[in-house]
Amino acid sequence: MTAPQIHRPRVLVVDDNEAFLDNLQELLGDAGYQVDIAMSCREARERAGVDFDVALVDLRLPDGDGTVLARELKEKVPEAEVVLLTGFATLETAVAAVRAGACAYLMKPCAPNELLLTLEQAMRQVRLHAEKRELARRAQVTEKLAAVGTMTAGLSHEIRNPLNAAALQLSVLERRVLKLSDELQPKLLEPLRLVRDEIRRLDHILEDFLQFARPREFRPEPVELKPLLRRVVDLLGGQADSRRVHLEVVSDGGASVPPVLGEEERLRQVLINLTINALEATPAEGTVRVSSGLNGDRVWITVDDSGPGVPPESRDRLFEPFFTTKAQGSGLGLSIVHAIVTQHDGTLEVGTSPEGGARFLLYLPVAR
Numbered sequence: 510m511t512a513p514q515i516h517r518p519r520v521l522v523v524d525d526n527e528a529f530l531d532n533l534q535e536l537l538g539d540a541g542y543q544v545d546i547a548m549s550c551r552e553a554r555e556r557a558g559v560d561f562d563v564a565l566v567d568l569r570l571p572d573g574d575g576t577v578l579a580r581e582l583k584e585k586v587p588e589a590e591v592v593l594l595t596g597f598a599t600l601e602t603a604v605a606a607v608r609a610g611a612c613a614y615l616m617k618p619c620a621p622n623e624l625l626l627t628l629e630q631a632m633r634q635v636r637l638h639a640e641k642r643e644l645a646r647r648a649q650v651t652e653k654l655a656a657v658g659t660m661t662a663g664l665s666h667e668i669r670n671p672l673n674a675a676a677l678q679l680s681v682l683e684r685r686v687l688k689l690s691d692e693l694q695p696k697l698l699e700p701l702r703l704v705r706d707e708i709r710r711l712d713h714i715l716e717d718f719l720q721f722a723r724p725r726e727f728r729p730e731p732v733e734l735k736p737l738l739r740r741v742v743d744l745l746g747g748q749a750d751s752r753r754v755h756l757e758v759v760s761d762g763g764a765s766v767p768p769v770l771g772e773e774e775r776l777r778q779v780l781i782n783l784t785i786n787a788l789e790a791t792p793a794e795g796t797v798r799v800s801s802g803l804n805g806d807r808v809w810i811t812v813d814d815s816g817p818g819v820p821p822e823s824r825d826r827l828f829e830p831f832f833t834t835k836a837q838g839s840g841l842g843l844s845i846v847h848a849i850v851t852q853h854d855g856t857l858e859v860g861t862s863p864e865g866g867a868r869f870l871l872y873l874p875v876a877r
C-alpha cells in the first residue's frame with residue numbers, strides 16, 4: 510500500500526495541436542500530474558468547472574484568444590495559475606500575458622525540462638495560495654473555538670445542574686412506576702425512556718462543549734496504533750452492525766507501524782468521531798475502512814467510507830465549530846478532531862475514498 514495522497518496536481522492543457530497534446534499528456538503524466546485536455550476556448554470553459562491547479566494555454570486557439578481565456582480562467586479559479594504558450598514571441602504578447610494574470614510565458618517548441626520547471630514553479634505558487642487560505646481558515650476556527658470555550662465554561666455548569674436534577678427525578682419516577690401494576694407500566698415506562706435518552710443526548714453535547722472549556726495540559730507519550738484502532742472498531746462494532754455497515758481495520762501490508770507520539774485518550778476521541786461520522790454517512794451494506802501505514806517519519810491513518818462523500822462547497826467549512834448538515838448534530842465533532850490533531854502536530858485532510866465516499870486522511874508524528 511503506498512502512502513495515500515489527497516490530490517495529484519491537475520493540469521489543464523488548452524491547445525488545438527493534437528501531436529503536441531499527445532506529447533504533453535505523456536510527459537506530464539509521467540511527471541505525476543493529472544492531465545485534462547481542451548482543444549478550444551469553449552472546451553476549456555467546460556473543463557475549468559472540474560477544477561485544476563495550473564492551466565497551460567496556447568495563445569492562438571481556433572475559437573478565440575488565449576489571453577482572454579487566461580483571464581477568464583483566473584477569475585473562475587483564482588487560486589489556480591495560468592501559463593501561456595506561444596509560437597511567436599513579441600513584446601505585445603508578453604505584456605498581454607502578464608495583463609491576463611499569467612504567471613509565466615513559454616515559447617513553443619519548449620524543452621521538456623523547461624516546461625516541467627515552469628509547471629513546478631506554478632505549482633509552488635498554487636500551494637502558497639492554498640497555505641495562505643488554510644492559515645486564514647485556521648485563524649478563524651481558533652477565534653471561534655476561543656469564543657466557544659469562554660461561553661461554555663459558564664453555560665455548561667448552569668445547564669448541567671438542572672439536568673442532573675431532572676435525571677434524578679426521573680429515576681424516582683421510574684422506581685414509582687415499577688411499583689404499579691404490570692398493565693400500567695409499559696405505557697408509562699416508554700415515554701420515560703424517551704426522556705432519559707434525550708437527557709443522555711444533552712449530556713453528551715455538554716461533554717463535547719466542555720472539551721473546549723477545559724484545555725488540559727498536553728502530555729504526549731508513545732501510543733501503539735494497532736490496539737488503539739482495534740479498540741475503536743470493537744467499541745463501534747455494535748453501531749455498525751445495527752446500521753448493517755461493514756466496519757474493518759486494515760494495516761499497511763503487515764509492515765509494523767511504529768508508535769505515534771500523542772495522548773491515547775485524545776487520539777481515541779479523534780478516531781471515534783471520524784468513524785462515527787463515516788458510519789452515519791454510509792448507507793446499509795456499505796463499508797467503512799480504517800487503514801494505517803508509515804510514510805517517512807509520519808504515520809498516516811485514513812477513514813474511508815462508501816457514503817455520498819463531502820460536497821466541495823462544504824469542504825472548507827467542515828472543521829468549523831457548529832457546522833453540521835445533520836438534524837441532530839452539534840457540528841462540534843470535526844472541530845474537536847481538528848483541534849486535537851493540531852495539538853499533536855499532525856495534519857488532517859478531507860478527500861474522496863476509493864469507493865467514492867469521503868476520505869479523512871490523518872498524519873501523526875512517530876514517537877522517537
Ligand SMILES: Nc1ncnc2c1ncn2[C@@H]1O[C@H](COP(=O)(O)OP(=O)(O)OP(=O)(O)O)[C@@H](O)[C@H]1O
Nearest residue numbers: 786787790818833834835838839840841842843867
Ligand atoms: N464521512 C463523512 N461523509 C460525508 N459528510 C461528512 C462526513 N463526516 C462529516 N461530514 C459532514 O461534516 C459535518 C460536520 O461533522 P461533525 O462531526 O463536525 O458534526 P456532526 O457529525 O454533524 O455532529 P456531531 O459530531 O456533533 O454529532 C457533518 O454534519 C457532515 O455534513
Ligand SMILES: [Mg+2]
Nearest residue numbers: 782786842843
Ligand atoms: Mg460528527
